[in-house]
Amino acid sequence: MTLLFKPLQFGQLMLSNRILIAPMCQYSANEQGELSFWHEQQWANYALSGAGLCIVEATAVQPEGRISYADLGLWNDQQAAQMKALLTKVKTLSPMPFAIQLAHAGRKASTDKPWQGRGQIAPAHAQGWQTVSASSIPFTEQDHAPHALSQVEIQQIIADFATSAKRAVDAGFELIELHAAHGYLLHQFMSPLSNQREDEYGGSFANRIRLTLEVLQAMKDAVPEGYPIGVRISASDWMDHVDSWTLEQSVELAQSLEQLGVAYIHVSSAGLHQAQQIDIHANYQVPFAAAVKQAVNIPVIAVGLITEAMQAEGILQYEQADAIAIARAVLYDPRWPWHAAAELGEVIAIAPQYLRCQPHALNSQFEPFSLKN
Numbered sequence: 139m140t141l142l143f144k145p146l147q148f149g150q151l152m153l154s155n156r157i158l159i160a161p162m163c164q165y166s167a168n169e170q171g172e173l174s175f176w177h178e179q180q181w182a183n184y185a186l187s188g189a190g191l192c193i194v195e196a197t198a199v200q201p202e203g204r205i206s207y208a209d210l211g212l213w214n215d216q217q218a219a220q221m222k223a224l225l226t227k228v229k230t231l232s233p234m235p236f237a238i239q240l241a242h243a244g245r246k247a248s249t250d251k252p253w254q255g256r257g258q259i260a261p262a263h264a265q266g267w268q269t270v271s272a273s274s275i276p277f278t279e280q281d282h283a284p285h286a287l288s289q290v291e292i293q294q295i296i297a298d299f300a301t302s303a304k305r306a307v308d309a310g311f312e313l314i315e316l317h318a319a320h321g322y323l324l325h326q327f328m329s330p331l332s333n334q335r336e337d338e339y340g341g342s343f344a345n346r347i348r349l350t351l352e353v354l355q356a357m358k359d360a361v362p363e364g365y366p367i368g369v370r371i372s373a374s375d376w377m378d379h380v381d382s383w384t385l386e387q388s389v390e391l392a393q394s395l396e397q398l399g400v401a402y403i404h405v406s407s408a409g410l411h412q413a414q415q416i417d418i419h420a421n422y423q424v425p426f427a428a429a430v431k432q433a434v435n436i437p438v439i440a441v442g443l444i445t446e447a448m449q450a451e452g453i454l455q456y457e458q459a460d461a462i463a464i465a466r467a468v469l470y471d472p473r474w475p476w477h478a479a480a481e482l483g484e485v486i487a488i489a490p491q492y493l494r495c496q497p498h499a500l501n502s503q504f505e506p507f508s509l510k511n
Contacts, residue, residue: 141454142447143484146190146461148437149366149401151235151312153190153461154487156454157475160404160441160463161193161239161315161370163205165251169265171198171211173220181224185232187468188475188486190461192234193315196241196322199302200295203242203323206249206256207265212240213298218305225310231489233507237313238306239370240299240357244323245271245284245332246409258282271326272333272340278412292339292349295323300356307361313401314361316354319372320409324350328391329375329383329410347391354398366401368439373426374407376414383410385426389433396434404439404463405430420449428458439463447478479503 143155166176184192198204198211211217225236248259248266258281259266270291271284287295299316306314318324326332327349333340339348350369357367371391375382392403405427408414416422423442431438440459444450450462468474479486480496480503487507496504 155190156461158463159192160465165208193237199298205243212302222309235312239315241317242323300360303357330381368402370404402437447481
């Protein structure tokens, strides 16, 4: 068996293969942060993809934590009830587990949809609001300065992450990913470029990672024992600056997260500073994942311009990561795992309604999966 199609365990959750659908914002919720019909068809599409796990998009724990007014939220029971109903439907299509990424955008909130420019919307506008961050440093010079969170407000955010985590479990998600990457709130606290606080949440490395560790612990306390929570990090700010977030700090953070019992580390990068200089090419983030993997004993996920089956398999064979997250490639090719299985000579379980879609000579690559429902 190739490694890509070998089972993998995240805590108590067993995956049938090591292909993950990475969280991708759809900017298709209503202004109350609730699901739309777009999510119904998208989640159903994910369920039928053949991936080992789907992590649905960054979902805000507070209204002010949304990236845009069209982002999903999980800050109230109505949102949770809608997600539970949709997951119940999706589970009739496929046994693939679903996870959710819980997030707070911090100073990168209150924006328009990407295809409408994604510029920040001013607080006075009907679709905008006052953003928050570690310090009153805007993401761009054109942005409205964020409000520097007080310690009381920080404690409320920690509590809201925990409450949203409990809602996620009740809704039927089988894993939670904590979003501490891409320049959003937790990353803003970790990087010296955005955190100039002088209290216990700023200054030293230990102080700057404090919020991420406290959020994780609060979430773990809110969910059943053994329930898996993973963390996505940005391994580098991609800034040639002495006071930026670095791979070395990411390795130390990963070790601290491991001590708290995190299920995995999902290694991405960038998003913190507008002047970042990213060397983009195939596998450009894989060395970050490899460095983290060498330092911890929990699974590490690689992501970023991994688009081919042999490329993904090679990353696993060279022990640079334990799982592969696919994002835009799955939007372009919703059956990417099927095609990867065919290329690597593996058998993949699919919905029985689709068994006849493959040429007769390759029928042995497909087998029907069974459903509990």
